[in-house]
Amino acid sequence: MNVLVIGGGNMGMTYAAAIATSNFLTDGSLMIFDKSEEKLNELRSKGLFDVHDQLATCLPKADVVLIAVKPVHAPGLMAEMKPMVSDEQLFVSIMAGVTIKTIRKGLGVGKVVRAMPNLPALVGLGMTSFTASEQVSRLELAAIERLLDTTGRSIMLPSESKIDASTGISGSGPAYIFYFMQALMDAATKMGFLEADARLLVSQTFAGAVELFNSSALSPEDWMAKVASKGGTTRAALDSMDGNNVNALIQEAAYAAFRRAEELGKQSEGKEVSHA
Numbered sequence: 001m002n003v004l005v006i007g008g009g010n011m012g013m014t015y016a017a018a019i020a021t022s023n024f025l026t027d028g029s030l031m032i033f034d035k036s037e038e039k040l041n042e043l044r045s046k047g048l049f050d051v052h053d054q055l056a057t058c059l060p061k062a063d064v065v066l067i068a069v070k071p072v073h074a075p076g077l078m079a080e081m082k083p084m085v086s087d088e089q090l091f092v093s094i095m096a097g098v099t100i101k102t103i104r105k106g107l108g109v110g111k112v113v114r115a116m117p118n119l120p121a122l123v124g125l126g127m128t129s130f131t132a133s134e135q136v137s138r139l140e141l142a143a144i145e146r147l148l149d150t151t152g153r154s155i156m157l158p159s160e161s162k163i164d165a166s167t168g169i170s171g172s173g174p175a176y177i178f179y180f181m182q183a184l185m186d187a188a189t190k191m192g193f194l195e196a197d198a199r200l201l202v203s204q205t206f207a208g209a210v211e212l213f214n215s216s217a218l219s220p221e222d223w224m225a226k227v228a229s230k231g232g233t234t235r236a237a238l239d240s241m242d243g244n245n246v247n248a249l250i251q252e253a254a255y256a257a258f259r260r261a262e263e264l265g266k267q268s269e270g271k272e273v274s275h276a
């Protein structure tokens with residue numbers, strides 16, 4: 001199988017490197033295409049893949065094409081790709097808010113997988129959700145799942161609406177965690193800790209809590225109860241968060257991302273977006 005990654009930015013480079021260093025490709029080649037000379041030099045210096053600066057030299061040879069450019073570049077890229085693609089090829093897009101319908105129409109093809117990864121893919125701990133057009137076979141889906149899993153874990157979802165929902169949870173989710181980390185670091189700094197110490201206190205606390213959570217089937221609420229003693233410090237903090245409706249506010253934020261993903265999808269299809 002020949003795989004082509006289009007766009008060698010954060011995500012494209014991450015996927016290409018993960019595929020290259022995994023045992024995903026037992027035969028065929030891994031190609032990567034970008035337009036910027038600086039990016040091309042960086043890609044070449046890795047020595048991991050076959051780097052192309054022309055679509056014509058790589059696109060027709062690809063069995064699977066992973067599209068990893070920014071959504072704003074999608075229309076121009078698809079117009080350039082269209083004369084060189086065939087219905088046998090399978091297209092995997094990780095572009096946020098670009099629907100399968102838009103890609104099928106833009107490229108004039110049938111087999112499209114839409115995936116929503118997240119940034120921890122950079123360190124092999126990504127969470128990717130994906131769904132596919134009905135033209136993609138079970139065998140092809142299994143291969144795509146293995147490809148996505150080179151950057152962490154993946155989950156297949158039944159619809160694009162669920163992809164939009166997962167964008168509000170796992171796609172944008174790392175930023176919510178960083179938000180919480182920043183708030184705790186700000187508190188630590190106010191309490192007089194040096195920034196390096198604040199960073200250690202916060203990062204080890206997050207890492208330890210996640211490790212604990214993954215060590216059993218207990219819910220976050222079960223774990224909260226284990227940390228909090230009656231009348232103790234944790235109860236004081238949790239009561240403060242409950243009093244300020246923090247749970248509901250976090251849910252509202254996740255829904256804001258979900259709604260924005262839906263809006264972007266509609267815009268990619270040229271539909272009006274109502275802000276009612």
Ligand SMILES: NC(=O)C1=CN([C@@H]2O[C@H](COP(=O)(O)OP(=O)(O)OC[C@H]3O[C@@H](n4cnc5c(N)ncnc54)[C@H](OP(=O)(O)O)[C@@H]3O)[C@@H](O)[C@H]2O)C=CC1
Nearest residue numbers: 007009010011034035036068069070071073077095096119
């Ligand atoms: N970052 C994240 O957490 C997540 C990102 N995504 C999605 O991943 C996609 C890629 O994001 P990211 O890697 O951060 O973006 P980057 O801007 O880092 O990478 C995109 C790359 O594609 C290049 N490019 C632009 N147009 C073309 C073209 N026509 N042909 C070839 N290459 C082109 C860009 O070059 P140049 O810089 O010169 O424009 C750049 O090198 C986006 O669609 C985003 O929605 C999805 C989930 C999470």
Ligand SMILES: O=C(O)[C@@H]1CCC=N1
Nearest residue numbers: 096117118167171172
């Ligand atoms: O913010 C965004 O639009 C993209 C999608 C999920 C993460 N980053």
